Amino acid sequence: MSMSLMNGSEPASLAQHGMWVTERAGLGGAVYHMAFAVHLDGPLDTYRMLAACGAVVRRHPVLAAALVERDGRLHMAPAAVPPKIGYEDLSDGGPALLPGSPEWLASPLSPGLDLSTGPVSAFTLVRLAPDLHTLLVVVHHAVCDGVSEELLLRDLAAAYGGAELPPLPVSYGEAASAETARVEDKLEEAARFWRSRWHDEEDVLLPGARRARLRAVPGEAVDLALGGGVAETAERLGVTRFEFTLAAFQVLLHAYGNERATVSIDVSTRTEQTREHVGLFVNELPVALTPSGTFAGFAHVVRRQLREVYRLREVPVARALGGISPRSALTPVSMSFRRVDDEIGFAGLDASVELSMFTGYVRGTLHLHALDSPYGITSRLQFDPEVLDRASCEMIAADLRALIAGVVARPDAPIGELPLPSRAGSVQAGALPATGAFPEAVPAFERAAGTETEPDDDLIGEVTAIWCETLNRPDIKPDDDLFDLGGHSLDITRIVALVRERMDVDLSFEVFIDAPTVAGIAEEIVRSRR
Incomplete structure (x- = not known):
């Protein structure tokens, strides 16, 4: 099956660039794999369903793309390995794994995704019984967001029903370029907005927490029933459910x-131009507030703060301010909340859908995921088991349920009169203070102890010149930290490209996490030449 981008090679978006650098630095991986499943009951036409998957990829060629760096700039290009569209028959008792479960996704049955070579998407139709099938779709987050899952489902259902999918009005690259231009226009305003509001808080106090972490690791999840009354109470207060x-x-x-109380939230950056596009149109932004007064009053403070944030929704905080190192999560605690209004039907079949399935990885310390559908609000807490044990996460879930029940009963009550945990004001006994983003990271020069890596003055001068050129600074010292100087992911890519061009050395992106200084980069160059 031949898949290609509309214009052969197109510029990547800022969000894709940030995710690509994070992955190249070893901070991403399977946490960026998004999965959803369609369970189909009835006489399914296997060939027609697989053909529908191909039609969806043709309409959304980003699903057949890879991200490649050329001369310090990131582009989308046709992937060397096309999307996987396959069929598995497990009706005769195959592996005792549920399609789409974390165990299934980690098994050989699950197709691996690769952002550099492809595939970045995979469609697997699994036959469980003669009239019972599951279509599992796994897509890399760099080419997919939550809204994209719904668009994919809608197009799959339409194509299976015999409809011809129309081409998109603009290419993904054109949309990404337009978004980048808008971001450039808003950078100064965004810098002023975030300068007083952003605090790089890598610590968080949670019951039983041993430390905080901002990197992707194998995770666990606790289902969380928020309880009835959320929708009605939110409407009564004049705020959204989110x-x-x-x-x-x-x-x-x-x-x-x-x-x-700092929580990073996922904010859609879609416009009228991109409302039909499958792709990454989302930005992670922090909301940091100190609750006070009544819950009703504080909910409106949250509403006003979000309205301010939304004005600059397209601008990444790291791009506006600089000085923020690549990481899997902006802050230790995050939240995503998505509203799904439409039900998707497949011709001649009874269909049920599982959106945003848990893939067994978490990208921070604690993440609250909520999905608001016609069937109600379903949610879960995803957590890092090396930071929080399951009992502690279940305690947090119970505390949140009790608090929400109290708010539903008395939404105008002062916050201090709500059913807050008895541990308020302190970390659970026995917990250790947070230790920061990457406690297990070992500086590159320590890992290479015993080898000669001392760069000479000429090399230090060459690397310094590259940094000055990239960061547009006249004077940089060998021990200056890239991120303290306001560097961001675009600067890393440019430095890597200039070092490759002038010194014929391919730098590891990981070195910018371990030793983000001129001296550290020069030492890495010496090691690479040995």
């Missing part, structure tokens, strides 16, 4: 002793 849930989450974090 605003209500975020306010409750922040009140709980504050009760655990966090002076500023």
Whole structure:
């Protein structure tokens, strides 16, 4: 099957660039694999379903793309390995794994995704019984967001029903270029906005937490029933269900002793031009507030803060401010909340859909995932088991449920009168303070102990010149930290490209995490030449 981008090679978006650098630095991987499943009951036409998958890829060629760096710039290009569209028959008792489960996704049955070579998407139709099938779709987050899952489902159903999928009005690259231009226009405004609001808080107080972490690791999840009454209470207060849930989450974090309750949220950056596009149109932005007064009043404070943030929704904080190192999560605690209004039907079949399935990885310390559908709000807490044990996460879930139940009963009550945990104001006994983003990272020069890596003055001068050129600074010292100088992921890519061009050395992106200084980069160049 031949798949290609509309224009052969197109510029990547800023969000894709940030994700690509994170993955190249060893901080991404399977955590960026998004999965959803369609369970189909009835006389399914196997050939027609597989053909529908191909039609969806043709309409959305980003699903057949790879991200490649050329001369310090990131582009999308046709992937060397096309999307996998396959069929598995497990009706005769195959592996005792549920399609789409974390165990299934980690098994040989699950197709591996590769952002550099492809595939970046995979469609697997699994036959479980003569009239029972599951279509599992796994897509790399760099070419897919939550809304994209719904678009994929809608197009799959339409194509299976015999409809011809129309071409998109603009290419993904054109949309990405337009977004980048808008971001450039808003950079100064965004810098002013975030300068007083951004605090690089790598610590968080949670019951039983041993430390905080901002990198992707194998994770676990606890299902969380928010309880009835959320929709009605939010409407009564004049806020959205998302605003209500975020306010409750922040009140709980504050009760655990966090002076500023900081939660990073996923914000859609879609426009009228990109509303039909499958792709990455989302930005992660922090909301940091100190709860006070009544819950109703604080919920409106959250609402006003979000309205301010939304004005600059397309601008990544790291791009506006610089000085933020590549990481899997912007802050230790994050939240995603998505509303799904439409039900998807497949011709002649009874269909049920599982959106945003848990893939067995978490990209921070604690993440609250909520999906608001016609069937109600379903949610789960995803957590890093090396930071929080399951009992502690279940305690957090119970505390949030109790708090929300209290708010539903008395939405106008002062926050101090709500059912807050008795541990308020302190970390659970026995917990250790947070230790930062990458406690297990070992500087490159320590890993290479015993080898000669001391760069000479000429090499230090060459690397310094590259940094000055990239960062547009006249004077940089050998021990200056790239991120303290305001560097960001685009600067890393340019430095790597200039070192490759002038010194014929391919730098590892990981060195910018371990030793992000001129001296550290020069030492890595010496090691690479040995």
